[in-house]
Amino acid sequence: MAVGAGNRNPEAGPASQQDMRRQNLAVVLGTVADAVAGQGPLSRADVAGLTGLTRAAVSSLVDELIGRGALTELETAPSGRVGRPGRALAVSSCGPAGLGLEVGVSHLGACVVDLRGESRVWRRVERANAGRPARRVLAELAELGAEAQAEAAGLGLHVEGRVLAVPGVVPTARQGLIEHAPNLGWHAVRPADHWPDPDTVPVPENEANLGALAEYWQAEHGAETFVHVSAEAGIGAALIVDGQLFRGARGFAGELGHIPVDPDGVPCPCGARGCLEQYAGEAAVLREAGLAATADPVVLLADRAAAGDPAALRALDRAGRALGLALASAVNLIDPDALVLGGAYAELGEWLLPAVRAELAARVTVRPWDPEALHCSALGRRGALLGAALLTVRRIIADPTLLPVA
Amino acid sequence: MAVGAGNRNPEAGPASQQDMRRQNLAVVLGTVADAVAGQGPLSRADVAGLTGLTRAAVSSLVDELIGRGALTELETAPSGRVGRPGRALAVSSCGPAGLGLEVGVSHLGACVVDLRGESRVWRRVERANAGRPARRVLAELAELGAEAQAEAAGLGLHVEGRVLAVPGVVPTARQGLIEHAPNLGWHAVRPADHWPDPDTVPVPENEANLGALAEYWQAEHGAETFVHVSAEAGIGAALIVDGQLFRGARGFAGELGHIPVDPDGVPCPCGARGCLEQYAGEAAVLREAGLAATADPVVLLADRAAAGDPAALRALDRAGRALGLALASAVNLIDPDALVLGGAYAELGEWLLPAVRAELAARVTVRPWDPEALHCSALGRRGALLGAALLTVRRIIADPTLLPVA
DNA sequence: GGTGTTTGTCAGGGCGGAAAACAAATTAGT
DNA sequence: ACTAATTTGTTTTCCGCCCTGACAAACACC
Structure with missing residues (x-):
C-alpha cells in the first residue's frame, strides 16, 4: 500500500457511462498510437489483449474511431502465423490534424501535424517582430497559418485545433490571454481581439512549456x-x-x-x-x-x-x-x-x-x-512549434470524442 | 484549452462499470466527509445536488456505503424548511478505522483514527530506540498497537489498515521494506520479518511524507x-x-x-x-x-x-x-x-x-x-503518527470498495 | 384539513461492457 | 486436395449502472 496509490482526485466529479466510453476510446486509440513503433500494426485482437478489453468491445470502439476518422484499416498483410489474419489498424495519416503557430522575436512559424505525430507541413519565415504592433504580427501569422492549413488540406488533413506558441507569460486562469511577452514588447494581448478570422483564432501557450511537451511526446x-x-x-x-x-x-x-x-x-x-x-x-x-x-x-x-x-x-x-x-x-x-x-x-x-x-x-x-x-x-529550437501542433493531436488522442462523428 | 487539461494518463487501463461505481461511491462518501464542516449534515438530495448525480443513484450509493459501514443515518432533526425533511447522513464515527504506528529515535507511538479523521486513541511512550535490534523494537510496538486496537474496539472501531511511520528511506519499488533508517541504525529491515502477528503487519512509510499528508488532510x-x-x-x-x-x-x-x-x-x-x-x-x-x-x-x-x-x-x-x-x-x-x-x-x-x-x-x-x-x-511532531493512521482512512474514502460488504 | 413542496424510492429504458457462440480466413498435416 | 486446428471479427444474450419519470411520504403554510 504505497502512499498516493489509489488516491484519485476527490474533486473529480461523478463518472457516467459516457465517461467510460470516452476513456475506453482513448485507451484503444492510445494503444494503437503508442505501439506503432513497437512491433508492426496491431489488430483488434491485439488491442484487446494489450488493454484487457473484450474483442467485442474493442470492435465497437474501433468502429467508432474509424467513423471519427482517427483510425484506418490497412491492407491485410500476410503474417505467417496460423489462424485467420487480423485486420491491421493504424492511426490515420490523413484526416484530423493539429495546427501549430509561433511568434518568435525574429521569426514566424506554422506547422501541421497529423494524428500520428508526424509533421506534414512546415513553414518558417524570418521577421523582426520585437516592438511591432501585435495586430500586424498576428495578421501576418494568420496569413501564414492559412497557407499551411490550405497545404494540409491538399494532403487530406483537416485542422481540428490551433495553438500559438509565444515567448511570454500565459496565465492559467485567464484563458486566451498573453499577459506579458517582454521580448516582443507585448502586454495583455488577446489574440482573439486581433485575429482576422474569428473561426481560426489560436489558443496561446508558453513556448517553453510546449517545447517540453514536444520533447516528452517525441523523444x-x-x-x-x-x-x-x-x-x-x-x-x-x-x-x-x-x-x-x-x-x-x-x-x-x-x-x-x-x-x-x-x-x-x-x-x-x-x-x-x-x-x-x-x-x-x-x-x-x-x-x-x-x-x-x-x-x-x-x-x-x-x-x-x-x-x-x-x-x-x-x-x-x-x-x-x-x-x-x-x-x-x-x-x-x-x-x-x-x-x-x-x-x-x-x-x-x-x-x-x-x-x-x-x-x-x-x-x-x-x-x-x-x-x-x-x-x-x-528538437532544438523546433520544439515549441512542434509542441503547439502536437498539443491538439495529443488532446484528441486523450479524448477522441472531441472529433466530429462525421 | 489549457495545456494539460484533459490529458488523462494514457497508461490508465480501460474503464469498467465497476470502476464507475467505485468512483461514484468515492464521490458520495467524499462529499459527505468534506461538507461536514460546512453547513450541517447532508441529505441524499443535498448530495445529489452537489455532485450532479440523480437522487435515485445517490440513494443506491448511500445504501451500499451504509452497508459497508462507511456512512450512518443520523436522527432526523427538524430543519424548519418546507417539504419533507431529509434523512441526515454522516460519516460513521464507529466502524472502519485506521491504525497508525510510529518508531521514533526516542519514542514509540500508536493511534487510531476514525473515518471522520478524528483521533480516537492516542498512545505514546518514551523509548531509546537508537541502536536497539529492530526485532525488539517492533515487538514492543506491536504490543502497543494491539493495546490501541483493543481500546478502539471498545469504541466500536474496526481497524482496516496499518501504517508504520519511520524516520528512514522507504523505497517505492520494494514494498514493505525500510531500506535505511540512519537514526535508528536500521538497514534493510522488513517489518513483516519481525512482526509477532502476521495478521497485523503494518506497511512502512517515511514519516516526513506522512507528516505532510496529515498537514494536507487536516490543516x-x-x-x-x-x-x-x-x-x-x-x-x-x-x-x-x-x-x-x-x-x-x-x-x-x-x-x-x-x-x-x-x-x-x-x-x-x-x-x-x-x-x-x-x-x-x-x-x-x-x-x-x-x-x-x-x-x-x-x-x-x-x-x-x-x-x-x-x-x-x-x-x-x-x-x-x-x-x-x-x-x-x-x-x-x-x-x-x-x-x-x-x-x-x-x-x-x-x-x-x-x-x-x-x-x-x-x-x-x-x-x-x-x-x-x-x-x-x-500538528508539530504529532503529524507523522496522525498521517500514518489517516492514510488508511483517506484510502478508504477514495475507494470505499476496500471495505468488506458486511 | 387541504395544498404545495421537498424527499426518498420504484419501475422502465438506454447505454456499455462481458461472456459465449458462431462464421470467416488462414496454416498445418496427411 | 482435403480435413483439422487455430485465430479473428462479429453477433447475440446478459448484466450492471445510471437516468427519466412517476409515486408515496413527510413536512410547512394557509
Missing part, C-alpha cells in the same frame, strides 16, 4: 518526469511530471533563471542577488565572451566556441557550472528521470555539458545519479 | 500544492502536488538538506560543499549555539532562545537565512501555494520565521509572494 528517452531547460531571453524550465506539464499553484513553476547560485553575488534586475540568469543567461554569456549582441548571438557563440576562442569557451564553462549548480537544486527537489537542455542551450550543448555534468556529479551525492540523464534536446 | 490552509519541511536528523521536504504526495521518479524528491546554499562553503559528509544541512541541520545549529547534544536538543534550544541567549538566537537566525535561501529555490521551481515548517522546526518557528521570511522576500521577486504563505505546522 526517445522514455522519461516520464523530467526538467526541460530552455534559454531564450530568460532561463525557464518546464517541468514534466508523470507525463503532465506541471505549472505550479499559480502557473509560475520552473523559474530556474532566478534560483540563487551565488547568494552574495551580482545584483539582478529582479531585485535579488546572484540569480542564475546573471551567470548563464544569454546577455551574461555574451558579455563574458566579449561579444556584442547580434541578430543570432547563439550561432555566433557556437562558431567562436567551435573555433576554440578561449574567451567563448571560458564563458560557456562558467555558464555551465552555474547551470549545473541550479540544476543540482532541481534534482534534489524533484528527483527527475532526466534533465534536457532545449532551445538555444541545445545548440551549445557540446561546450556546456561537461561543466554541467561536473557540477551535478559533485552536488548530487545522496542518490544514484546517471550522468547520461542530462542531455540535449534533439 | 486549515486549503493549499493543494505545498512544501512541507521537516527536520529530524536530516532536513527533508515532502512535496504535496495537487493533493497528492509527489515522490519523484525514484522516490528521492524533496532532498532539501543537500541543496547548495553556499557553493564553496563547508564540506558536507555527502561529498558536496555548502549543503543546507551544514547550516540549518540540528547538529549545525547546536554547534553554532554552543550547546551539546542532549536527549531532546530541540526543547533545549527553544528554552535558550526564549531566554534570549544571544548565541542561540544567532544560530537560529543563521539557520533561518540558510533555510530561506533553499526555500527560495523551491518556490522558484515549484511555485507552491504554501510552505509549511513541520516537525522540530514547528517548535522553533518563532525564532526561525523572521529570517526565513526576510530571505524569501529578497529572493522571490519575479512573482507575487505572500509572506503568510510560510507558516508553521499546527
